[in-house]
Amino acid sequence: MNISASELDEFRAEAAAWFSANKPADPGFLLPQSFMEVGTDAQFEFLRAWQNKVYAAGYLGLAWPAEFGGGGKDQVFQDIATAEMVRQNVPFMTNTIGLSWAGPLILNMGTEAQKQAYIKRILSAEDIWCQGFSEPDHGSDLGNAQLRATRDGDEFVLNGSKIWTSLGAYADYIILLARTDTQTNTKYEGLSYFLAPMKIEGVDPAPIKKLTGEHGFTQTFFNDARISESCLIGAEGAGWQVAMKTLTFERAVSGGQAGGVHSMPVSAWEVVQLARQAMRDGRPAIEDPLVRDQLVGFLMEERGMALNNSRAKIPGLIAERPASIALSRKLVGSEWRRRLNQFAVTLQGANASRYVGDGAVMDRGRWQRGYFNAFSGTIGGGTSQIQKNIVGERVLGLPKQD
Amino acid sequence: MNEQADIIFTDEQAQLLEIAETFTADKSPMDAVRRQLEADDAIEAGLWRQIADLGWLGIAIPEEYGGSGLGLGEVVTIVEPMGRKLFSSPLISTTLAAQMILLGGSDEQKSQWLPQLAGGTVAALAVTEAHGDWDLSNLTCAAERKDGNLVLSGGKTFVTDAMLADLFLVSVSLDGEPALVIVEAANLGPGALRREIVIDESRRSHALNLNGLSVPMDNLLPAANLHRLHLAACLLYAAEMCGGMAGVINVTLDYLTTRRQFDHFIGAYQALKHPMVDALVGLEQARSQLYHAATVFDMAEGRGEVAVRMAKAQAADAFAFASDRAIQFHGAFGFTHECDAQLYRRRALWCEQQYGDGAHHRKHLAGLLLD
Numbered sequence A: 001m002n003i004s005a006s007e008l009d010e011f012r013a014e015a016a017a018w019f020s021a022n023k024p025a026d027p028g029f030l031l032p033q034s035f036m037e038v039g040t041d042a043q044f045e046f047l048r049a050w051q052n053k054v055y056a057a058g059y060l061g062l063a064w065p066a067e068f069g070g071g072g073k074d075q076v077f078q079d080i081a082t083a084e085m086v087r088q089n090v091p092f093m094t095n096t097i098g099l100s101w102a103g104p105l106i107l108n109m110g111t112e113a114q115k116q117a118y119i120k121r122i123l124s125a126e127d128i129w130c131q132g133f134s135e136p137d138h139g140s141d142l143g144n145a146q147l148r149a150t151r152d153g154d155e156f157v158l159n160g161s162k163i164w165t166s167l168g169a170y171a172d173y174i175i176l177l178a179r180t181d182t183q184t185n186t187k188y189e190g191l192s193y194f195l196a197p198m199k200i201e202g203v204d205p206a207p208i209k210k211l212t213g214e215h216g217f218t219q220t221f222f223n224d225a226r227i228s229e230s231c232l233i234g235a236e237g238a239g240w241q242v243a244m245k246t247l248t249f250e251r252a253v254s255g256g257q258a259g260g261v262h263s264m265p266v267s268a269w270e271v272v273q274l275a276r277q278a279m280r281d282g283r284p285a286i287e288d289p290l291v292r293d294q295l296v297g298f299l300m301e302e303r304g305m306a307l308n309n310s311r312a313k314i315p316g317l318i319a320e321r322p323a324s325i326a327l328s329r330k331l332v333g334s335e336w337r338r339r340l341n342q343f344a345v346t347l348q349g350a351n352a353s354r355y356v357g358d359g360a361v362m363d364r365g366r367w368q369r370g371y372f373n374a375f376s377g378t379i380g381g382g383t384s385q386i387q388k389n390i391v392g393e394r395v396l397g398l399p400k401q402d
Numbered sequence B: 001m002n003e004q005a006d007i008i009f010t011d012e013q014a015q016l017l018e019i020a021e022t023f024t025a026d027k028s029p030m031d032a033v034r035r036q037l038e039a040d041d042a043i044e045a046g047l048w049r050q051i052a053d054l055g056w057l058g059i060a061i062p063e064e065y066g067g068s069g070l071g072l073g074e075v076v077t078i079v080e081p082m083g084r085k086l087f088s089s090p091l092i093s094t095t096l097a098a099q100m101i102l103l104g105g106s107d108e109q110k111s112q113w114l115p116q117l118a119g120g121t122v123a124a125l126a127v128t129e130a131h132g133d134w135d136l137s138n139l140t141c142a143a144e145r146k147d148g149n150l151v152l153s154g155g156k157t158f159v160t161d162a163m164l165a166d167l168f169l170v171s172v173s174l175d176g177e178p179a180l181v182i183v184e185a186a187n188l189g190p191g192a193l194r195r196e197i198v199i200d201e202s203r204r205s206h207a208l209n210l211n212g213l214s215v216p217m218d219n220l221l222p223a224a225n226l227h228r229l230h231l232a233a234c235l236l237y238a239a240e241m242c243g244g245m246a247g248v249i250n251v252t253l254d255y256l257t258t259r260r261q262f263d264h265f266i267g268a269y270q271a272l273k274h275p276m277v278d279a280l281v282g283l284e285q286a287r288s289q290l291y292h293a294a295t296v297f298d299m300a301e302g303r304g305e306v307a308v309r310m311a312k313a314q315a316a317d318a319f320a321f322a323s324d325r326a327i328q329f330h331g332a333f334g335f336t337h338e339c340d341a342q343l344y345r346r347r348a349l350w351c352e353q354q355y356g357d358g359a360h361h362r363k364h365l366a367g368l369l370l371d
């Protein structure tokens, strides 16, 4: 596709104007810091309405096929719109699991009927999606998932429970990994993958309080819940492959996501601002040599990550290990975010002991809360330790531990 | 931030990188590196000739002076593969000397020296002193005008490849200001150079005694931008370190996938696997910083300085980690001179300690970014 620079500039200007005119006012309550932290009805409704508005204005799903509700345009348009969302620091898109994982998966391997049924409503946030992978006894060892899906004619009957289901309390659909066969040679072969409804008889999400004291995910119980066999995506018994494909979208190793931001952006420059307010030995903390050294370290890493993304697009500069940057992106980004928040907490001196809700807490307690919430990135979607195994084995070629 | 995050990688760079990778793999296998450790010079004359013939010494020299008119960003693509194969040569010092003559030299100096440097004449840099300060403007060496000549005093250290050099670019203070003077090897008295024993055994380094040396006024560069020299050196050292890091990671991976203990390849153990991932992540960031610095280097006073200092700091710390772990992960074999890990560790230490380590550059970055 040949797109002129002026066309892109025009689009960028339109997007900039639209977001600046339509950026929602402060709702008066604390917003979640990512889609994994949506814990109240007010937060949810606010974010759902915002996503719907962004989609209706034509700034979401721009590169998804027009026949299913997307914009039918080149990816570069979505990238511009997303960059504008980051620049203007607008609220994030809450239907992340639909937009970034389930949607690309359905477009990639769903049936025509599934695409017709789900894609547009994912974009508009009319349908909210959640993910049913983890179970109480099987987290990192996802292939050991035991929730049963027993065939009964052209239906499956679901029994068991999933846990840590982000958006579980609000979701209309779930991408569900379930065991359809217990008599297989390997644990991976007995799994199937479903696009299953949540709001049916026998599915009960029970909220779990997070370490921050807020709600955010559920344990999701399935008791004789019946779903149609048309909910299968991929063949019966091929669920593991579908789950692995999902994870490539989730970890942004593969492209095809609808776009938009999915968490409150955080930058080390904001911590630089904080360091101007915090005090050390009677002077602003930003004058303390040790603080300065650490701030520069975080700024360097922030820039290094951005530069990695630029370099990942240049084949001549990633020739030796083409997948390295993509496969380590989640590990690097989430660990940096956790450490940055942690540093921003301790930077506050004695005031670091305050928490959200206290009248004198710095930056409304965002760093304290942010530090706790940052573990969502280092645990959810495969822990940092598991990411290191993956990079060590797939990128560096080191043997698996058996 | 986002508009700064760009890397431009030209077709010329891609070609040079590919050629240099092939060339260094061919010319600098480990046994050649080890043979050279024992030799008088860091590089064989014939190999240096080949490098000159490839045109690599003139990459950043304008065509009118016999070069190819590209920039230091292209030199980076040569230096990186050299670092990977522990190649040691006066390419960096010769390139930097040429840059200084190009930027601050008179027309006569440029026409006299640049074509020679592009053609294979070796230049050595004599810009560091016994106090070991990374601040190149901290000068105890001095020049005084006398009878139309400059009379020099003091001593320089870490003058690499001095025995191969036909000219030395020497920093001195003149009338209280930093200045650069060209000293021809032919003018050096006997005993002016004393061999130094340095941590990187692949380098040849000398102390240079300047006391009483007299050079014509014409050898003074009209302008001396030592700040620029410092940054250019950091850029090329960052390239050498990125190459070295890639090299040492591969050396370690070879061992982790062949050595067995407790019935497993040791690379299966997470206590080794996970730090190797940390080393890889450090390398990826360092390379991205490097090629960004190569892209924006010409804007040296602002963005370029930030980029170059970040590249040097990141590369220094990441190479230190990768090469330190390389020794540990080889067990007692890593403790031997025979194991290649130490060659990289020594190289990393040399590169880190020349022109400023990570903490030093972060300190300067703090001034640039936070004030």
Ligand SMILES: Cc1cc2nc3c(=O)[nH]c(=O)nc-3n(C[C@H](O)[C@H](O)[C@H](O)COP(=O)(O)OP(=O)(O)OC[C@H]3O[C@@H](n4cnc5c(N)ncnc54)[C@H](O)[C@@H]3O)c2cc1C
Pocket (backbone or CB within 6 Å): A036, A130, A131, A132, A133, A134, A135, A136, A137, A138, A139, A140, A141, A163, A164, A165, A166, A167, A217, A375, A376, A377, A379, A380, A381, A382, A383, A384, A385, A386, A389, B270
């Ligand atoms: C905020 C949040 C949101 C989440 N949302 C969802 C969701 O929407 N849907 C969903 O399905 N899941 C979700 N998860 C679950 C997440 O995917 C799992 O928590 C994760 O995969 C780890 O599993 P686990 O919690 O059972 O920990 P475990 O697997 O029990 O791990 C415990 C510790 O052991 C380490 N460990 C385990 N195995 C290894 C190994 N082989 N090598 C080295 N270390 C190892 C882990 O790194 C961890 O530190 C969410 C989690 C969080 C925190």
